[in-house]
Amino acid sequence: MAVRSVVEQATQVLRRAILTGALAPGAEYSLRELAGMLDISFIPIREALRTLGGEGLVVMRPGRSAVVAPLGLADLRGIYRLRRALEPEIAARSCLLLSEAELDRLAELAAGSGAVAGTDDDPHVFHLALLAPAATTWDIRVLTPLWRAGERYVRIGFGRAGPGPAGHRRDGAAHGELVAAFRTRDPATVSAAVERDLARTEKIALAALT
Numbered sequence: 001m002a003v004r005s006v007v008e009q010a011t012q013v014l015r016r017a018i019l020t021g022a023l024a025p026g027a028e029y030s031l032r033e034l035a036g037m038l039d040i041s042f043i044p045i046r047e048a049l050r051t052l053g054g055e056g057l058v059v060m061r062p063g064r065s066a067v068v069a070p071l072g073l074a075d076l077r078g079i080y081r082l083r084r085a086l087e088p089e090i091a092a093r094s095c096l097l098l099s100e101a102e103l104d105r106l107a108e109l110a111a112g113s114g115a116v117a118g119t120d121d122d123p124h125v126f127h128l129a130l131l132a133p134a135a136t137t138w139d140i141r142v143l144t145p146l147w148r149a150g151e152r153y154v155r156i157g158f159g160r161a162g163p164g165p166a167g168h169r170r171d172g173a174a175h176g177e178l179v180a181a182f183r184t185r186d187p188a189t190v191s192a193a194v195e196r197d198l199a200r201t202e203k204i205a206l207a208a209l210t
Contacts (some may be wrong), residue, residue, distance in 0.1 A: 006040060006044040007044040007047045007048055007051075010038055010040060010044045010045055010047075010048040011047075011048040011051050011052065013038060014034070014038075014048055014049070014052060015052060015055075015057065015148070018052070018057045018058070018068055018069075018152060019057075019148070019151055019152045019155050020155050020156070020159070021152075021155065021156040021159065023068050024068060025068050025069065025070045025071045025152075025156075026067065026068060026070040026071075027067070027068050028061065028065055028066070028067045028068075029065060029066060029067075029068070030064055030065045031045050031046060031049075031064040031065065031066075032064065034049075034066075042064070049066050053066075054145075055145050055148050055149065056069055056145060056148075056149045057069055057148070057149070057152065071152070071153060071156070071208055071209055072209075073206075073209055075149070076150070076153050076202070076205055076206070076208075076209070079146050079149055079150045079153075080150065080198060080202045080205075082142075082146055083143070083146055083147075083150070083198055084195065084198055086139065086142065086143060087127075087131065087143070087194050087198065088190075088191040088192075088194045088195050088198075089191070090131045090134050090135050090139060091130060091131055091134075091182075091190050091191060091193075091194045092187035092188070092190050092191045093133075093134035093187070094130060094131050094132070094133045094134035094135070094182075094190075095181075095182045095184070095185055095186070095187060095190040096185060096187070097133035097134055098130070098133055098182060102129070103179055103182055103183055106126065106129055106130065106175075106179050106182075107176060107179045109126055109129075109175075110126065110172055110175030110176045110178070110179055111172060111176060112172075124144075124147040124148075124151070126175060127147070128140070128143075130178065130179075130182060131143075150201070150205060152208075153205035153206075153208040153209075154201055154204050154205045154208075156207075156208035157204045157205045157206060157207035157208035157209075158204050158207075174197060174200060177193065177197075178193055178194070178197055181193035181194075
């Protein structure tokens with residue numbers, strides 16, 4: 001297996017473990033421990049940690065260790081403050097550009113996913129598709145690390161809330177409501193719907209801090 005593919009695989013596995021809380025916030029791990037967990041050498045682990053450090057998920061220590069970034073209220077509030085500054089405005093423009101065929105596809109995706117967190121699926125594929133027609137490369141560059149950093153809070157909070165099937169259905173319904181708002185082609189309606197969805201997921205994320 002090529003070194004790059006090993007690094008990418010290690011990054012994906014470690015990212016998932018951090019996002020789900022399997023690697024606990026604030027816990028310190030040596031490169032040796034992480035290499036043993038994944039049964040690979042130090043080099044791809046080090047490269048993976050550099051990527052995750054850039055995403056704000058780990059903090060590298062001098063020597064051969066890394067700390068999983070701790071959870072904090074100020075960080076969470078900052079993540080959502082920035083998302084609120086960007087996403088409603090992009091969505092308001094995007095609703096005028098999305099095709100009916102794409103909205104149909106997203107409605108099916110919303111009905112079939114049924115979860116914002118708690119699975120290995122990337123929940124932001126859906127949100128990115130809603131914003132994509134109006135989003136610039138820089139919008140995506142800024143939003144992607146915010147989504148990933150916030151996702152950790154949401155996934156952990158979602159798990160602690162013990163949502164069960166009813167909770168998953170509520171999340172699927174929330175995605176469906178976003179699609180319905182986009183179908184109106186009304187920027188104000190869409191912007192308000194995105195604001196409500198951000199408030200909803202922030203409330204779930206706050207449960208990660210309790």
